[in-house]
Amino acid sequence: MSRPLSLSSRAEALQPSLTLAISARAKALQKEGRDICSLSAGEPDFDTPDFIVEASVEALRNGMTRYGPAAGDPHLRELIANKITSENGIPTSAAEVLVTNGGKQAIYNLFQVLLNPGDEVLIPAPYWLSYPEIARLAGARPVAVPSSAADGFRLDLNALDAAITPASRVLVINSPGNPTGRVLSRDELLSIAELMRRHPRLVVMSDEIYEYLLEDGVTHHSFASLAPDLQDRCFMVNGFAKGWAMTGWRLGYLSGPESVIKAASALQSQSTSNVCSFAQQGAVAALTGPRDCVQTMAESYNRRRSFLVSGLQAMDGITLVPPQGAFYAFPQLPDGCGDSMNFCRRALEEEGLAIVPGAAFGDDRCIRLSCAVSRETITDGLHRLNRLLKAG
Structure with a gap:
């Protein structure tokens, strides 16, 4: 049996994306039949506007390949x-x-x-x-x-x-x-x-x-x-x-x-x-093209961001700096919750809740939640998070 090839020092030192790892684990659990609620998304939940898609389709038809x-x-x-x-x-x-x-x-x-x-x-x-x-x-x-x-x-x-x-x-x-x-x-x-x-x-x-x-x-x-x-x-x-x-x-x-x-x-x-x-x-x-699509999406995120913030602020022990942009909230966990990696692991395994540990972003006291999901998913995710916090 051949020995495994050695990697460069830069490859050995490279850390894979935690957000992608959590997403992969959540999808694996879904395939196993688990009910998973994900607030880990780092991308818009809208489709690309039609006029942009059509411009690329037309370019393909015109041989821009x-x-x-x-x-x-x-x-x-x-x-x-x-x-x-x-x-x-x-x-x-x-x-x-x-x-x-x-x-x-x-x-x-x-x-x-x-x-x-x-x-x-x-x-x-x-x-x-x-x-x-x-x-x-x-x-x-x-x-x-x-x-x-x-x-x-x-x-x-x-x-x-x-x-x-x-x-x-x-x-x-x-x-x-x-x-x-x-x-x-x-x-x-x-x-x-x-x-x-x-x-x-x-x-x-x-x-x-x-x-x-x-x-x-x-x-x-x-x-x-x-x-x-x-x-x-x-x-x-x-x-x-x-x-x-x-x-x-x-x-x-x-x-x-x-x-x-x-x-x-x-x-x-x-x-x-x-x-x-x-x-x-x-x-x-x-x-x-027109920018109304950008504004419509931004307004939707604003409504959902406010909804997410209100839900987090209602939880005992949570410290939250209300976000002013993007589509995330980054609350600090109550004392006694342990490090963010273990907390997010528990959230996924015990509650089927996919969230991102703050350790990935340089603050192990916090977790990241996304509002680039439906209001129903945010509501579900907040309920699961609250249950986990109450369980201690």
Whole structure:
């Protein structure tokens, strides 16, 4: 019998996605006949709007099935640049845009071309679970800057400043945030800009994938629009997955200084090459078509988010910072519940409730629940969670 092949050190160190692992376990239990209620979804529960689908179908019929430019369809890049300029307030040209296979590849490409072994990536916690792993794949060291539910998950600027070392290279900000749903205020972003001015080697990667999913009365600000003097050190990651319900289409983009975008494009040309040609025509339709579908979905999430928040706030011992955007809640568990991994394991095995442990996001005291499901599923999930909490 042959010996198993050894893996690279980077593969050995890589942690698989906990959200995908929980989803797989929940599906396995369903196949066994278990009644499973899932509040773990990290994607919209809407279908992609018809006019976007039709644009890609038409592109297929017109023979758009061949290779395209590695950096993306030129017309799409121009539209994205126009969108960033007019909607986000950041003057951007098509040469400063790279179309990627989802937002995750945008982050991967950026880290690969910016980071060297020994560099540090500053990541405010709680954070989206892939940031640290993508940093490690680039040979960098992720440095978490913690916050807590007791403080409203506000970023502690003093703690962030203290975490900066000569090795610090990238600061990650994510607003609206996954998993907390928190939206960084204008004043907070201006304070981050002041810190950036004191550390000229540091660059910012602003993940704005949830920009359209906002509670009524809450405003999203793009970091670079508030600090034009720092634009040569600012990168935006965004895409079509959340706002237009296009997760499976794998359409994201990276924008920033042209020299880095050119390097990221070269990397993409040697890895995945272009994003699916006909899918990009769906993105063209999304940017040029009506936005009422985006607003309708956002309003639905608002109603369901409020319903989820009310249910969680009614539970004894739960500490919740009400989310202002995205489609998650990130409550802190009562004392005595143990760590989030074991709690979520119990929730799935004992109550058939699929939720995501906060340990995946850098806070082992919390759990993440999604409202991107029906109101009935939210009601069912809240009942199961409450039973588990009462059982101790």
